[in-house]
Amino acid sequence: MTDQRPAPAAGLRERKKRRTRDALLRAALLLFVSQGYERTTVDEITDTVEVSQRTFFRYFANKEEVAFAVQDVVESHFLAALRTRPASEAPLEAMRNAVLASWDTVEEAISDVVPVDLYMRSYRLIESTPALLAVHLRRSTELEEEIARLIAAREGLDLDADPRPRVAVAAFSGVMRVTGRLWGQGEDTSVAAIRRMTVAYLDQIGPALAEDWRRAPVAG
Structure with a gap:
């Protein structure tokens, strides 16, 4: 043989x-x-x-490809986590749980390549550098489409006929962008800090979409 x-x-x-x-x-x-x-x-x-x-x-x-190389790993890590969420979870619940699971295990995913602290500092750099931020927004749009297709497949929907997957992903992605930007402006650059902010902001999607904000005060 x-x-x-x-x-x-x-x-x-x-x-x-x-x-x-x-x-x-x-x-x-x-x-x-x-x-x-x-x-x-x-x-x-x-x-x-x-x-x-x-x-x-x-x-x-x-240089641009280098700047986003670890971000590629992080995004792939999130997509892999989303693919493993139970079918019983609603779309926003699945995305929320996937992103939190990703933050919980991101160090393991990237530490063989770069220290997590260096990745977090480079993420803040992307948010504060106009040339990189423009690329980041374009990449985010492409990622949103990939997530929407994944969500549509989970739910057995035709993405081109049903707008709900794209609408749900747009809401989720918008919250994630706000979270990343505000985290980048803060003093605590840890994974724990951005995870806490992610939880707090994702939990406000429902209240923010309430019919009457004056009758639905934000929980303190």
Whole structure:
């Protein structure tokens, strides 16, 4: 019988590639948060890791891709959590529980690549850098569509015929954007802080949509 196991050398090459990519990512994020995204050059990133520009572009198309690399992981983590929510949960309940579960396990999801604190600082950088914020909003729109399709599939709906999945996702995503922006303006940059804010703001979707706000005071 032929041995189908991969050659050890191939495994070593893949681990080396992963280490190089992770080192470039960490170096870039550290430079971005310490001196600003726009003031950081690719040369500075590669000099920090002691590799060539050619090596950088083997892993990343540009600085923008580096800036959002960990965000990609976090968003994929949320989508995976949403796919596992029980069918018995209503759409907003499923999204709420998925995002809270994601915050509970985000450190495990990204700590092999970058420290969670560095990710949180880079998220604040995205919120405060006009060029990155514009990209973030575009990406958020694309993510909303993906979530809406997932919700429609959960509920057995035709997304193009039934507006409810997109409306529910728009409400959820709007709250998440407000939460992220306000968290980014605060002093506590911890995961626990943004999780607490997420709970508080998502819990206000129902009251905010009440027919008469004067008769439905916000719980203190």
